Amino acid sequence: MLTQLSPVRQPAPVSSDESVPVSDRIRQRLDLAGVRYHANDNIAQFILPGELAALQEEVAGRLQGVLESLVIDANDHNSADTATRVARMFIHEVFQGRYVPRPEVTQFPNAERLDQLMVVGPIRMRSACSHHMCPILGHVWIGVLPNPDSRLIGLSKYARLCDWILSRPQIQEEAISMLADELEAHVRPDGLGILMEADHLCMQWRGVKQHETMMRSSVMRGRLLQDSDLRRQFFELAHRGR
Numbered sequence: 001m002l003t004q005l006s007p008v009r010q011p012a013p014v015s016s017d018e019s020v021p022v023s024d025r026i027r028q029r030l031d032l033a034g035v036r037y038h039a040n041d042n043i044a045q046f047i048l049p050g051e052l053a054a055l056q057e058e059v060a061g062r063l064q065g066v067l068e069s070l071v072i073d074a075n076d077h078n079s080a081d082t083a084t085r086v087a088r089m090f091i092h093e094v095f096q097g098r099y100v101p102r103p104e105v106t107q108f109p110n111a112e113r114l115d116q117l118m119v120v121g122p123i124r125m126r127s128a129c130s131h132h133m134c135p136i137l138g139h140v141w142i143g144v145l146p147n148p149d150s151r152l153i154g155l156s157k158y159a160r161l162c163d164w165i166l167s168r169p170q171i172q173e174e175a176i177s178m179l180a181d182e183l184e185a186h187v188r189p190d191g192l193g194i195l196m197e198a199d200h201l202c203m204q205w206r207g208v209k210q211h212e213t214m215m216r217s218s219v220m221r222g223r224l225l226q227d228s229d230l231r232r233q234f235f236e237l238a239h240r241g242r
Helices: 022-033 051-069 082-094 155-166 172-187 228-240
Strands: 107-109 118-129 135-145 151-153 191-200 215-222
Touching (some): 022 051, 118 191, 118 228, 151 172, 155 172, 172 215
């Protein structure tokens, strides 16, 4: 007796119907690829040319609805273009790190076989809390212990990578680990240390309204994790740059 097999279900193709919101089309591609799209993920490779402008327009329309639900007259002289301005800010500024590819990173061979700790910073950081979308503002210090096989990167590229990672809704504890992963992949150092020090406006503007609270977090990799003297040297050099 033959067993009848159920037909294999194929995933539905991504809609090309322009009446379907562009956010739904992007989300379908992500779901079909099995890729997550958390607030702090980069989804640039799933956005087609021209779709970012359409996404901005869609976001502006939805924000107009938010203003209406807040009983704000969106036709007054202050609020007439607020939805458009905020949508542009989200897509092209404060959350840009979600929607654009990683910046090009200039790399140099370690021709002089440098093997001493070098510290870059303070690098100004700007992000937003993924819980309340309130700004996170502060500084980052990066310590790199290269080896002869390390790939050194241009000084400005540390700041560009920081901005790309942090220009997304984040929580500080995850942001610093993501930055460490990215730098390890590019530089391949023997040791890496990152110190992040930031004000969280969700603590100042709402809730407990504490204006003197600063969050400091660090990540140590390789020899900076293993060697307390190197770790101490990193923190001393970072402290001098405050």
